Amino acid sequence: MQLAKLELAGVSRSFGTVAALDGLSLTITGGEFIALLGPSGCGKSTALNCLAGLLPLTAGQITLDGKRVDTLAAERRGFGMVFQNYALFPHLSVERNVAFGLKMRGVPKTEIRSRVTEALELVHLDHLARSHPGQLSGGQQQRVAIARAVVLRPPLILMDEPLSNLDAKLRLEMRTEIKRLHQELGLTTIYVTHDQEEALSLADRLVLMKDGRVQQIGTPEELYAKPVSPFVADFMGFRNQIAGTDSFTFADATWTSTSEVSGDSIAMCRPEDLRAGVTTNALDVTVEVVEYHGRQFLLQIVTASGLTLHAVSPEALSPGDKVQVGVAPDRLLVFPS
Numbered sequence: 001m002q003l004a005k006l007e008l009a010g011v012s013r014s015f016g017t018v019a020a021l022d023g024l025s026l027t028i029t030g031g032e033f034i035a036l037l038g039p040s041g042c043g044k045s046t047a048l049n050c051l052a053g054l055l056p057l058t059a060g061q062i063t064l065d066g067k068r069v070d071t072l073a074a075e076r077r078g079f080g081m082v083f084q085n086y087a088l089f090p091h092l093s094v095e096r097n098v099a100f101g102l103k104m105r106g107v108p109k110t111e112i113r114s115r116v117t118e119a120l121e122l123v124h125l126d127h128l129a130r131s132h133p134g135q136l137s138g139g140q141q142q143r144v145a146i147a148r149a150v151v152l153r154p155p156l157i158l159m160d161e162p163l164s165n166l167d168a169k170l171r172l173e174m175r176t177e178i179k180r181l182h183q184e185l186g187l188t189t190i191y192v193t194h195d196q197e198e199a200l201s202l203a204d205r206l207v208l209m210k211d212g213r214v215q216q217i218g219t220p221e222e223l224y225a226k227p228v229s230p231f232v233a234d235f236m237g238f239r240n241q242i243a244g245t246d247s248f249t250f251a252d253a254t255w256t257s258t259s260e261v262s263g264d265s266i267a268m269c270r271p272e273d274l275r276a277g278v279t280t281n282a283l284d285v286t287v288e289v290v291e292y293h294g295r296q297f298l299l300q301i302v303t304a305s306g307l308t309l310h311a312v313s314p315e316a317l318s319p320g321d322k323v324q325v326g327v328a329p330d331r332l333l334v335f336p337s
């Protein structure tokens with residue numbers, strides 16, 4: 001069943017005096033892939049658990065196509081769930097794990113058989129239907145968990161850091177797999193992660209949170225290029241921060257930006273935009289740490305006034321080297337401080 005609109009209005013959850021989730025308002029249209037993103041403790045899992053029905057709200061409401069669902073028990077909402085730890089039944093075969101939810105709903109046997117086969121084909125596990133979870137790799141177990149969720153054709157799929165137990169290579173593979181499944185099935189999905197790259201690559205829209213509150217909602221392009229605050233910018237990879245007033249002054253250089261922000265402000269830029277050999281906004285620095293990153297080297301550098309920054313260099317450098325780095329004025333994002 002495809003939903004048309006899921007509406008969260010002021011959804012909140014407190015634990016004693018801690019506001020784990022504080023007034024989340026968001027309208028999701030059918031077929032959207034939403035990533036809830038943010039650092040540890042920002043309230044992502046609380047938000048997901050409120051949606052799932054595992055946690056009652058302390059304020060606000062959730063409606064699905066105009067019908068209130070936050071007052072329903074978890075099983076009455078009928079959402080598909082995929083967790084970090086797979087949560088498969090170890091004593092049941094793969095096909096029985098996938099069939100379980102359909103059986104509970106009293107779906108006729110022949111229909112169960114065809115839907116399970118279809119779901120296992122979808123996640124490329126049809127050849128392992130008779131295996132038990134203990135005989136599968138982490139990636140395969142997570143595919144079973146995904147098949148078990150999609151086989152129910154739920155109006156909404158909730159995923160809580162589903163890739164975090166997998167190694168780096170499998171994570172990438174499964175990420176593509178989740179993207180492909182979403183493209184094929186168009187199931188409305190809410191996906192919790194602390195990994196900005198995962199969120200950017202999967203989601204239609206990102207919801208970035210901090211201390212239980214939404215910081216910015218937008219498309220991957222919007223959050224990547226136009227963060228609304230220093231917190232969002234930092235989370236999206238603008239690692240370098242320089243405080244200034246109108247311009248940004250170092251011991252022996254001054255940076256200017258194309259920004260119209262004036263007065264006391266903070267300039268931020270990505271390491272990829274602060275480059276050795278660039279002569280605009282040039283700055284003399286000393287190299288402290290060099291990391292090999294394939295096509296270029298990531299540097300930790302320190303200015304004469306002792307400010308630590310991160311930059312890139314096309315050439316190998318060594319700790320202690322004196323170099324000049326620079327940044328294009330339009331690559332400096334400036335926020336009033």
Ligand SMILES: Nc1ncnc2c1ncn2[C@@H]1O[C@H](COP(=O)(O)OP(=O)(O)OP(=O)(O)O)[C@@H](O)[C@H]1O
Nearest residue numbers: 015018020038039040041042043044045046047194
């Ligand atoms: N059952 C609970 N009792 C008390 N406080 C809780 C409980 N669950 C969560 N919290 C608090 O609520 C806040 C948000 O927690 P939540 O688990 O939603 O964060 P998160 O963003 O999912 O973090 P992580 O990425 O570490 O899982 C935290 O400050 C946490 O300590």
